[in-house]
Amino acid sequence: MAEIVIDGKKCTFEGNKTIIEVAFENGIDLPHFCWHPELSVAGNCRMCLIEMGNQKKNPDGTLAVDENGNPVIAYMPKLQIACGSKATPGLYVRTNTPQVIKAREAVMEFLLINHPLDCPICDEAGQCKLQNYTFKYSTGECRFTENKNPKPKRVSWSDKIMYDAQRCISCSRCIRFAKEFADQPVLSFINRGDRVYVKMATDCKFDSPYSMNIIDSCPVGALTSKDFRFKSRVWDMAFNDSVCAGCSRGCNIKIGTRNNKILRIEPRNNMNINRYWMCDEGRLNYSLQNENRLADSKCKNVQVEKFDDAVAKAVQLLKNYKAKDILFIASPKATIESNYMLAKLAQKSIKTQNIVYIDYTDKNFGDEKLRTNDRAANTNGMKIVLPNIKPLDFDDLKTKVQKKEIKLLYILDSTLSNDSPINEIAENAECVIAHCENESQLSKIADVAFASASCYEEEGTLVNEAKRIQHLTPAIANRENIRTMGMKLGRFEQFGTEDDKWGRSNLSDNRSDWRILANIASGLGSDGKKYLNAEDVFTEIAEINPQLNNISYQILDEYQGLTLGNRIENEKKYRIYKSNNVN
Amino acid sequence: MNNRKNTEVERMSLAEKAYLPEIARGLGLTLRRLFRPKMTRQYPEERWQPLGSYRGRPVLVKDSDGERCVACGLCARVCPALAIEVQAGETDKTKERYPAKFEINMLRCIYCGFCEEACPEEAIVMSPNYVFTTRSRNKAILDKEALLTPAEELKERLEFLKQFKNQ
Ligand code: SF4
Ligand code: SF4
Ligand code: SF4
Ligand code: SF4
Ligand code: FES
Numbered sequence: 224m225a226e227i228v229i230d231g232k233k234c235t236f237e238g239n240k241t242i243i244e245v246a247f248e249n250g251i252d253l254p255h256f257c258w259h260p261e262l263s264v265a266g267n268c269r270m271c272l273i274e275m276g277n278q279k280k281n282p283d284g285t286l287a288v289d290e291n292g293n294p295v296i297a298y299m300p301k302l303q304i305a306c307g308s309k310a311t312p313g314l315y316v317r318t319n320t321p322q323v324i325k326a327r328e329a330v331m332e333f334l335l336i337n338h339p340l341d342c343p344i345c346d347e348a349g350q351c352k353l354q355n356y357t358f359k360y361s362t363g364e365c366r367f368t369e370n371k372n373p374k375p376k377r378v379s380w381s382d383k384i385m386y387d388a389q390r391c392i393s394c395s396r397c398i399r400f401a402k403e404f405a406d407q408p409v410l411s412f413i414n415r416g417d418r419v420y421v422k423m424a425t426d427c428k429f430d431s432p433y434s435m436n437i438i439d440s441c442p443v444g445a446l447t448s449k450d451f452r453f454k455s456r457v458w459d460m461a462f463n464d465s466v467c468a469g470c471s472r473g474c475n476i477k478i479g480t481r482n483n484k485i486l487r488i489e490p491r492n493n494m495n496i497n498r499y500w501m502c503d504e505g506r507l508n509y510s511l512q513n514e515n516r517l518a519d520s521k522c523k524n525v526q527v528e529k530f531d532d533a534v535a536k537a538v539q540l541l542k543n544y545k546a547k548d549i550l551f552i553a554s555p556k557a558t559i560e561s562n563y564m565l566a567k568l569a570q571k572s573i574k575t576q577n578i579v580y581i582d583y584t585d586k587n588f589g590d591e592k593l594r595t596n597d598r599a600a601n602t603n604g605m606k607i608v609l610p611n612i613k614p615l616d617f618d619d620l621k622t623k624v625q626k627k628e629i630k631l632l633y634i635l636d637s638t639l640s641n642d643s644p645i646n647e648i649a650e651n652a653e654c655v656i657a658h659c660e661n662e663s664q665l666s667k668i669a670d671v672a673f674a675s676a677s678c679y680e681e682e683g684t685l686v687n688e689a690k691r692i693q694h695l696t697p698a699i700a701n702r703e704n705i706r707t708m709g710m711k712l713g714r715f716e717q718f719g720t721e722d723d724k725w726g727r728s729n730l731s732d733n734r735s736d737w738r739i740l741a742n743i744a745s746g747l748g749s750d751g752k753k754y755l756n757a758e759d760v761f762t763e764i765a766e767i768n769p770q771l772n773n774i775s776y777q778i779l780d781e782y783q784g785l786t787l788g789n790r791i792e793n794e795k796k797y798r799i800y801k802s803n804n805v806n
Numbered sequence: 807m808n809n810r811k812n813t814e815v816e817r818m819s820l821a822e823k824a825y826l827p828e829i830a831r832g833l834g835l836t837l838r839r840l841f842r843p844k845m846t847r848q849y850p851e852e853r854w855q856p857l858g859s860y861r862g863r864p865v866l867v868k869d870s871d872g873e874r875c876v877a878c879g880l881c882a883r884v885c886p887a888l889a890i891e892v893q894a895g896e897t898d899k900t901k902e903r904y905p906a907k908f909e910i911n912m913l914r915c916i917y918c919g920f921c922e923e924a925c926p927e928e929a930i931v932m933s934p935n936y937v938f939t940t941r942s943r944n945k946a947i948l949d950k951e952a953l954l955t956p957a958e959e960l961k962e963r964l965e966f967l968k969q970f971k972n973q
Binding site for chain 1: 882894896913914943947
């Protein structure tokens with residue numbers, strides 16, 4: 224393990240690293256625009272200038288020390304960029320000397336010469352590196368009185384991305400991302416000097432499934448998302464941690480909400496899974512959460528007065544049928560907790576092994592980057608609590624339903640679309656109990672349709688395709704979770720009253736799937752266990768399931784998830800990189 | 807003061823305790839005021855026209871080509887009473903955005919004028935309007951149409967801002 228000294232602090236590192244990387248790993252944030260931990264080094268913004276040097280040597284070859292025994296260091300007279308200089312053992316770095324501060328102020332002044340005063344109309348404002356650094360590292364004065372260079376504004380790069388050349392600080396992060404990660408080298412600088420800006424090659428498309436990552440890696444507001452443009456100021460939004468449910472990769476995300484509606488989703492750094500990126504599909508498929516929700520449970524498309532009535536109805540229906548007439552459909556999209564409660568209800572209360580699941584494999588979705596073919600986020604987690612489960616065979620079920628061998632369908636899978644073949648089968652079944660997130664064909668015909676919480680409202684655990692178990696936490700409030708969500712909402716929702724048009728009125732009555740199942744089980748006379756929250760359920764699973772022994776929500780949060788079968792001692796804790804961090 | 811005399815009555819002199827001289831003194835004051843110029847007016851028939859420095863109900867300034875506001879939301883951010891709600895929309899004009907929705911909840915507003923101070927466009931200003939009553943809570947939430955006021959009507963305030971604030 225090698226060592227360098229940054230501002231008097233000893234920083235250790237391994238392997239071939241640059242100074243800025245070593246500093247970051249050791250908790251020191253150096254200002255930077257063009258450096259991105261996952262992209263190649265461009266070294267063109269000059270924001271990361273530092274002073275560096277080595278210990279002087281005496282003529283006899285020994286290291287020089289002063290009279291107090293402190294090392295004498297010969298700093299290079301010229302400043303160096305921390306992102307482009309290798310950390311070599313024994314290096315001394317100073318990041319706060321008058322010379323460095325003056326250089327940073329000069330860099331900031333140059334950057335702002337041609338930068339428009341766009342903050343009031345710029346989506347990046349409030350999380351903009353340039354804005355933050357202006358406060359922290361610039362004098363706030365501009366000696367330039369000439370006109371700013373005109374450059375193109377509102378250039379459409381694709382149906383998802385808009386480019387504004389005036390705001391661009393020519394850091395080349397987008398160019399490098401397109402070339403190095405998206406494998407679509409279609410972006411490049413044109414012109415020279417202060418007229419330089421990024422242009423997309425003519426007759427080319429930037430339609431990579433990962434294209435939108437350039438929006439949040441852009442340090443300024445030069446790149447904006449057409450989906451989000453002007454929907455909200457970032458300081459009015461709440462950003463809560465979550466896990467993408469789009470496929471079995473389980474990318475870590477942040478969900479930006481205002482007025483309890485999702486406005487945008489962005490990736491969250493997790494070195495074990497998605498590193499810094501996510502796919503556009505995962506970013507944009509939140510509309511089901513915002514629209515057409517089933518907000519209250521229904522019996523035969525009639526809204527029940529209270530949730531308990533729906534539970535009582537379901538209990539009564541389940542009692543009416545023999546165990547062999549009932550088929551349970553588990554869900555590879557639901558959490559471990561929910562699938563466990565389903566297993567418990569089926570195996571302990573009803574005493575049947577009739578449990579299947581719907582397979583969501585889509586051969587066209589996966590690639591060798593992040594996206595995987597399995598579009599369900601928790602297939603592996605479901606198989607932990609239901610090890611012998613088989614995928615559902617629609618034709619087989621259809622005949623069984625017609626022959627009245629199966630009379631009652633219990634469907635935990637709460638995101639079934641209207642074109643799923645299950646709808647037709649359900650119509651022919653004698654009785655259907657379904658968990659539904661949205662108003663759908665199924666929610667209309669079901670004898671009991673429970674309004675169930677979506678993956679954005681629920682707490683639980685998910686296991687991805689690489690067997691990494693992650694803690695899913697809610698980002699949207701409903702009546703069930705408002706007690707814990709209250710202060711995690713945006714500033715308007717936190718303080719709104721009933722007389723305000725915004726705020727937390729109109730909360731829906733969606734319940735976590737495991738809670739619905741636990742209520743039914745106790746209605747059928749279960750072992751009498753009470754669960755206050757998802758953690759109680761998980762603790763119970765972790766006790767009986769050897770794969771999950773010693774795992775708790777707290778440990779999962781600490782390590783950003785754990786790989787099952789890997790000893791905790793071998794897990795590494797990483798420092799989280801936030802592209803728009805104020806540092 | 808002698809702290810053994812705790813109450814007002816204990817502290818009063820004999821003449822004060824007799825009341826009558828004090829009543830005469832009070833009547834004298836009233837009599838003298840009667841012949842001085844009047845400070846009050848017959849509101850609401852007679853109305854006072856506030857000066858430019860007066861902070862009345864906040865309104866949006868409307869120029870010949872529409873509102874000045876670019877829906878930056880800074881007024882909403884600075885408002886200590888959370889009275890303002892802005893929703894931006896996109897336009898083809900050079901300024902790119904406009905307020906698709908702009909509401910001020912006058913039940914929340916405390917007339918502090920912070921919104922005016924924060925606005926980078928001088929688009930929200932404190933008007934001379936100090937009369938505000940409604941018959942229902944909902945009507946106290948003013949929308950963009952109710953807030954937009956032609957710049958000519960706000961001349962004095964804009965002049966005042968130019969002179970003393972936004973120099
Ligand atoms: S658009 Fe953004 S990421 Fe691309 S060069 Fe300009 S500032 Fe950098
Ligand atoms: S790769 Fe999968 S998990 Fe990651 S963002 Fe896309 S859909 Fe979501
Ligand atoms: S005057 Fe003060 S309280 Fe009223 S809207 Fe403006 S900032 Fe808010
Ligand atoms: S601060 Fe001014 S420009 Fe910004 S939203 Fe308020 S009124 Fe409009
Ligand atoms: S971050 Fe080092 S030069 Fe840009």
